[in-house]
Amino acid sequence: xxxxxxxxxxxxxxxxxxxxxxxxxxxxxxxxxxxxxxxxxxxxxxxxxxxxxxxxxxxxxxxxxxxxxxxxxxxxxxxxxxxxxxxxxxxxxxxxxxxxxxxxxxxxxxxxxxxxxxxxxxxxxxxxxxxxxxxxxxxxxxxxxxxxxxxxxxxxxxxxxxxxxxxxxxxxxxxxxxxxxxxxxxxxxxxxxxxxxxxxxxxxxxxxxxxxxxxxxxxxxxxxxxxxxxxxxxxxxxxxxxxxxxxxxxxxxxxxxxxxxxxxxxxxxxxxxxxxxxxxxxxxxxxxxxxxxxxxxxxxxxxxxxxxxxxxxxxxxxxxxxxxxxxxxxxx
Amino acid sequence: xxxxxxxxxxxxxxxxxxxxxxxxxxxxxxxxxxxxxxxxxxxxxxxxxxxxxxxxxxxxxxxxxxxxxxxxxxxxxxxxxxxxxxxxxxxxxxxxxxxxxxxxxxxxxxxxxxxxxxxxxxxxxxxxxxxxxxxxxxxxxxxxxxxxxxxxxxxxxxxxxxxxxxxxxxxxxxxxxxxxxxxxxxxxxxxxxxxxxxxxxxxxxxxxxxxxxxxxxxxxxxxxxxxxxxxxxxxxxxxxxxxxxxxxxxxxxxxxxxxxxxxxxxxxxxxxxxxxxxxxxxxxxxxxxxxxxxxxxxxxxxxxxxxxxxxxxxxxxxxxxxxxxxxxxxxx
Numbered sequence: 001x002x003x004x005x006x007x008x009x010x011x012x013x014x015x016x017x018x019x020x021x022x023x024x025x026x027x028x029x030x031x032x033x034x035x036x037x038x039x040x041x042x043x044x045x046x047x048x049x050x051x052x053x054x055x056x057x058x059x060x061x062x063x064x065x066x067x068x069x070x071x072x073x074x075x076x077x078x079x080x081x082x083x084x085x086x087x088x089x090x091x092x093x094x095x096x097x098x099x100x101x102x103x104x105x106x107x108x109x110x111x112x113x114x115x116x117x118x119x120x121x122x123x124x125x126x127x128x129x130x131x132x133x134x135x136x137x138x139x140x141x142x143x144x145x146x147x148x149x150x151x152x153x154x155x156x157x158x159x160x161x162x163x164x165x166x167x168x169x170x171x172x173x174x175x176x177x178x179x180x181x182x183x184x185x186x187x188x189x190x191x192x193x194x195x196x197x198x199x200x201x202x203x204x205x206x207x208x209x210x211x212x213x214x215x216x217x218x219x220x221x222x223x224x225x226x227x228x229x230x231x232x233x234x235x236x237x238x239x240x241x242x243x244x245x246x247x248x249x250x251x252x253x254x255x256x257x258x259x260x261x262x263x264x265x266x267x268x269x270x271x272x273x274x275x276x277x278x279x280x281x282x283x284x285x286x287x288x289x290x291x292x293x294x295x296x297x298x299x300x301x302x303x304x305x306x307x308x309x310x311x312x313x314x315x316x317x318x319x320x321x322x323x324x325x326x327x328x329x330x331x332x
Numbered sequence: 333x334x335x336x337x338x339x340x341x342x343x344x345x346x347x348x349x350x351x352x353x354x355x356x357x358x359x360x361x362x363x364x365x366x367x368x369x370x371x372x373x374x375x376x377x378x379x380x381x382x383x384x385x386x387x388x389x390x391x392x393x394x395x396x397x398x399x400x401x402x403x404x405x406x407x408x409x410x411x412x413x414x415x416x417x418x419x420x421x422x423x424x425x426x427x428x429x430x431x432x433x434x435x436x437x438x439x440x441x442x443x444x445x446x447x448x449x450x451x452x453x454x455x456x457x458x459x460x461x462x463x464x465x466x467x468x469x470x471x472x473x474x475x476x477x478x479x480x481x482x483x484x485x486x487x488x489x490x491x492x493x494x495x496x497x498x499x500x501x502x503x504x505x506x507x508x509x510x511x512x513x514x515x516x517x518x519x520x521x522x523x524x525x526x527x528x529x530x531x532x533x534x535x536x537x538x539x540x541x542x543x544x545x546x547x548x549x550x551x552x553x554x555x556x557x558x559x560x561x562x563x564x565x566x567x568x569x570x571x572x573x574x575x576x577x578x579x580x581x582x583x584x585x586x587x588x589x590x591x592x593x594x595x596x597x598x599x600x601x602x603x604x605x606x607x608x609x610x611x612x613x614x615x616x617x618x619x620x621x622x623x624x625x626x627x628x629x630x631x632x633x634x635x636x637x638x639x640x641x642x643x644x645x646x647x648x649x650x651x652x653x654x655x656x657x658x659x660x661x662x663x664x
Contacts, residue, residue: 149596160529163537197492197584205495205581232585233592249537252529253564253582257589260565264481264606272602 015048016318017073018311019111022053023080023098024118025307026300029053032117033061035307036072042312049311050111052077052098077101080118083300087121091129099123103130106293113294115285115314117302123288123295124161131291134323136330139169140290141248142297143177144255145185147277148238153185156235156244157289160252167210170194170245174215175329176289177243178224183320184287184313185242193230193241195250203229207247215245223329236274284309287317290326294318347380348650349405350643351443354385355412355430356450357634361385364449365393367639368404374644381643382443384409384430409433412450415632419453423461431455435462438625445626447617447646449634455620455627456493463623466655468662471501472622473580474629475509476587477517479609480570485517488567488576489621492584499542502526502577506547507661508621509575510556515652516619516645517574525562525573527582535561539579547577555661568606616641619649622658626650 020036022029029051036049043049051058055076059069079097081090091100099118103126106114116123124140133140143157157173158165174192181190194211196204201212212229219226227241232254234240246254262278265271276282284306285296294317298310317323352368354361361383368381375381383390387408391401411429413422423432431450435458438446448455456472465472475489489505490497506524513522526544528536533544544561551558559573564586566572578586594610597603608614616638617628626649630642649655 149600163529195585197495197581197588205579208581231592232589233595235589236592236596247537249529249540250582250585253527253585254589256529257564257567257586260563260568261593263565264568268481268604268606270602270604270607272600274596274600275602 014046016046016113016315017048017050017111018314018318019050019052019102019106019114020311021098021102021114021116021118022051022058023077024116024300025298025302028117029057030061031302031304032307033058034065034304035302036311037062037065037067038304038308039311040071042308043315047315048073050075050102050105052102052105053080054078075101075105081122083119085119085122087119087125088129090122091125099126106295107131113296113314113318115296115298115310117298117300117307117310120297123297127288127291127295131293131295133290134292134327134330137176137290137326138172139165140288141173141176142286142288143180144283144286145180146236146283147274148236149274150238152187152238152242153181154235154238154242154244155181155185155190156246156251156254158246158248158251159255159286160248163247163249165207165247167207167214170207170211170247171214171218172290173245174218174224174226174243176326177245179322179325179329180287180289181242183322183325184317187242189225190242191227191240192224192243192245193227195232195235195244195246196229197231199229199231201228211245281306282309285311285313287313292323292327294323346378348378348445348647349380349382349443350646350650351382351384351434351438351446352643353430353434353446353448353450354383354390355409356448356632357630357639358632360449361389362393363634363636364639365390366397366636367634368643369394369397369399370636370640371643372403374640375647379647380405382407382434382437384434384437385412386410407433407437413454415451417451417454419451419457420461422454423457431458438627439463445628445646445650447628447630447642449630449632449639449642452629455629459620459623459627463625463627465622466624466659466662469508469622469658470504471497472620473505473508474618474620475512476583476615476618477512478568478615479606480568481606482570484519484570484574485513486567486570486574486576487513487517487522488578488583488586490578490580490583491587491618492580495579495581497539497579499539499546502539502543502579503546503550504622505577506550506556506558506575508658509577511654511657511661512619512621513574515654515657516649519574521557522574523559523572524556524575524577525559527564527567527576527578528561529563531561531563533560543577613638614641617643617645619645624655624659626655
């Protein structure tokens with residue numbers, strides 16, 4: 001089934017098709033449609049956006065913007081998954097929702113990637129149950145890439161999906177994060193560090209100690225460039241590491257703390273380039289990694305600017321060939 | 333022995349004696365002596381500072397400051413524990429160091445409290461091995477109190493001593509943190525929250541889930557005012573909690589992240605009242621809690637201002653009667 005669609009829909013036109021959940025986020029579909037329009041001028045003519053959502057509403061917004069409806073492919077989905085819905089149950093009961101429909105199309109190869117500012121829970125269910133983990137990947141993960149004060153980007157993973165991780169899972173994050181930094185961010189030999197509460201080897205909790213041993217072994221095998229432990233104080237200087245590996249409980253705490261501090265700064269009228277880079281509007285898309293297709297999520301509060309950035313980063317991921325590289329790495 | 337000294341040295345004069353490790357910190361003894369001088373004007377005439385360190389050096393600094401040597405008690409200690417020393421071994425091999433001598437005096441009741449900007453590792457060894465945990469306390473801990481944007485203070489514990497904690501240890505942090513906020517910070521009914529990656533009960537890793545159950549039980553028993561989970565984004569607004577309980581791995585990550593961001597802000601000339609409050613110079617003292625006497629540590633980079641604040645917070649702790657209250661709580 002998958003290959004049939006790939007053949008019929010994709011190869012003859014050689015077009016990258018990015019599915020957008022037009023119903024995802026606090027102010028959908030308006031914000032999503034506006035963001036998709038913004039994205040268009042950054043994408044090549046080889047890219048087509050496919051919006052999944054309530055077609056009449058989408059067409060009304062396009063009309064209000066003075067834009068013809070044929071600028072996007074629109075797949076009408078009468079239903080939608082709401083933030084209060086149980087994600088797993090929704091995939092059974094809401095087959096006609098934007099997210100479920102889009103995931104089915106992604107699995108069938110009718111689109112090449114999917115991006116949504118809707119329920120992250122539902123997106124994870126779709127990623128795991130429909131798109132499925134790459135063979136060999138223990139746990140798909142989500143990663144955050146943000147600018148550092150050195151001008152480079154640091155990629156942190158996991159930021160909240162997998163907690164109480166086995167050390168083997170953290171070791172795989174090094175492979176995934178390193179390849180992401182190479183292929184999508186464009187780094188030559190990204191430095192991978194393990195988040196810890198001390199710099200020396202032998203520091204940390206049981207999980208960190210065991211992960212350190214596995215990462216050292218992986219480094220010797222040439223799987224990635226492991227540079228040792230990093231303390232949280234050094235994450236955002238970019239001076240020590242390009243990829244920071246941690247358990248989802250700690251990673252989630254880090255990004256929520258940053259979010260809270262960003263909000264405090266904003267309400268105190270305190271900002272600069274560094275803190276602007278921490279804004280979810282700029283961050284835009286957060287990739288779900290370790291699955292068979294590019295899937296990106298974004299903050300529910302996303303503005304059109306954030307949606308635009310989510311779409312661009314999804315496009316970058318498709319063009320990068322990351323998925324094939326990951327597939328290859330985990331087959332070895 | 334303990335009681336004999338208490339009788340001879342303390343009761344007749346009813347003087348609070350605070351021991352200061354004059355050799356602790358990157359620029360000791362100069363910075364420490366200057367900080368102690370600064371502290372004097374904030375302390376009552378019922379308080380006497382006892383400096384442990386190289387007596388001739390201390391006297392030279394006092395002389396340079398134009399201050400008579402009799403302003404402090406000075407206990408000459410020819411040796412000192414350095415940052416590279418093994419803390420536990422130092423307590424055997426360096427009996428004549430400032431830290432070991434001061435801890436012995438504290439155990440004997442010759443001083444009422446001890447403060448140091450020296451090796452935190454050595455201070456923890458002294459706290460656990462010489463002063464010893466209060467009966468019933470599973471793990472002594474260190475707590476950080478910082479100002480929030482609401483103007484109140486939030487106390488976070490543990491910030492790096494105990495990792496891979498049993499849930500029972502986190503439950504005890506609620507007792508310890510709550511009493512600290514009441515007695516030392518002066519809050520009526522401090523709100524205690526569990527750091528977690530979601531607000532609803534049932535969220536988090538195995539440790540957090542188990543701790544949540546114990547804290548709910550303790551709340552029903554009236555041990556403290558447990559208000560549920562808190563996400564890291566809300567720690568510094570002060571709107572939800574006055575005491576935040578977490579495993580030392582996460583707590584240490586939080587304070588190191590704050591330290592790193594503070595440094596980034598400083599180098600970008602970005603500051604305001606909130607970030608000034610996060611400066612270790614202002615924080616001054618970090619109490620070791622759950623042991624039989626008040627012991628305070630401070631950052632190795634402490635300035636005289638930070639040393640002054642460490643001494644004042646140590647004095648506040650002695651005056652608060654916290655230790656007796658904690659003793660009582662853990663006896664119940």
